[in-house]
Amino acid sequence: LQSEELGLRAPQWVRDKMVTMCMRCQEPFNALMRRRHHCRACGYVVCARCSDYRAELKYDDNRPNRVCLDCYMFLTGNALPEDKEDKRRGILEKGAAAGSKQSLMCSFLQLLGDKWGKSGSRGWCVIPQDDPLVLYVYAAPQDMRAHTSIPLLGYQVTAGPQADPRVFQLQQSGQLYAFKAETEELKDRWVKAMERAASGWSPGGPNDRDLSD
Ligand SMILES: [Zn+2]
Ligand SMILES: [Zn+2]
Incomplete structure (x- = not known):
C-alpha cells in the first residue's frame, strides 16, 4: 500500500510464515513471549509492543x-518520544530486502551441518554491494536483521566432500560452513562470488573485474 492509501483500503496481510522477526523492531518472534500480530x-x-x-x-x-507504530504516527500525526525510536536499531541490522537490490550475490542456500543448529534449514544469503567482504544469512528475505554474518576474507572456498555438485564449503582454521545451492550453475556463481570476497575483492576496487566472467 502507498502511504496515502493507509487506512483507506484493507491491506494485504504479509503471511506469518514469511517473517521470523517483527517487521518494525526486528526482534525475533517466538511461541510464548513474542507473538505475531x-x-x-x-x-x-x-x-x-x-x-x-x-x-x-x-x-x-x-x-x-490495531496498527503498528509507523502507521499510528502517519494516521494520527502523533509522534512518540525519541528514546523509543532509538531502541529500534540493531547491530546486524541490514535490511535483507534492501540488500537484494544492491547485492553482489543473493539467493536461498541450504545450510548444511550442525554449525547452523538445525541441519538442512534454508537461509537467504546475501553479499551486499556496500559490504562486499561479508556474507549475511537471513532466515527470510523480508527479515531486517541477519542471524549470521561471516567475514569472508581469508576463507578457502571448496566444493564439498559430498558427491553432490551443488554443495560447497567455506573453510578457515577450524571454521567450516557448508552450503547447498539449488542448481550447479547457482553454486558456481556463489563459489566465484565468495572466492572474490575471500581474496579481498570489492567492486570498484583495484582488482575490480567483470562479475560475469
Ligand atoms: Zn516489534
Ligand atoms: Zn502498519
Missing part, C-alpha cells in the same frame, strides 16, 4: 483498529 493499516507482521496502538481506519467505518 498484523497491522490493520499496512498489513505488516509485528510484535505486540510495536502494534500496541489504535487508529481509526476509514475502510473499517472509522473504527479503531
Whole structure:
C-alpha cells in the first residue's frame, strides 16, 4: 500500500510464515513471549509492543483498529518520544530486502551441518554491494536483521566432500560452513562470488573485474 492509501483500503496481510522477526523492531518472534500480530493499516507482521496502538481506519467505518507504530504516527500525526525510536536499531541490522537490490550475490542456500543448529534449514544469503567482504544469512528475505554474518576474507572456498555438485564449503582454521545451492550453475556463481570476497575483492576496487566472467 502507498502511504496515502493507509487506512483507506484493507491491506494485504504479509503471511506469518514469511517473517521470523517483527517487521518494525526486528526482534525475533517466538511461541510464548513474542507473538505475531498484523497491522490493520499496512498489513505488516509485528510484535505486540510495536502494534500496541489504535487508529481509526476509514475502510473499517472509522473504527479503531490495531496498527503498528509507523502507521499510528502517519494516521494520527502523533509522534512518540525519541528514546523509543532509538531502541529500534540493531547491530546486524541490514535490511535483507534492501540488500537484494544492491547485492553482489543473493539467493536461498541450504545450510548444511550442525554449525547452523538445525541441519538442512534454508537461509537467504546475501553479499551486499556496500559490504562486499561479508556474507549475511537471513532466515527470510523480508527479515531486517541477519542471524549470521561471516567475514569472508581469508576463507578457502571448496566444493564439498559430498558427491553432490551443488554443495560447497567455506573453510578457515577450524571454521567450516557448508552450503547447498539449488542448481550447479547457482553454486558456481556463489563459489566465484565468495572466492572474490575471500581474496579481498570489492567492486570498484583495484582488482575490480567483470562479475560475469
Ligand atoms: Zn516489534
Ligand atoms: Zn502498519
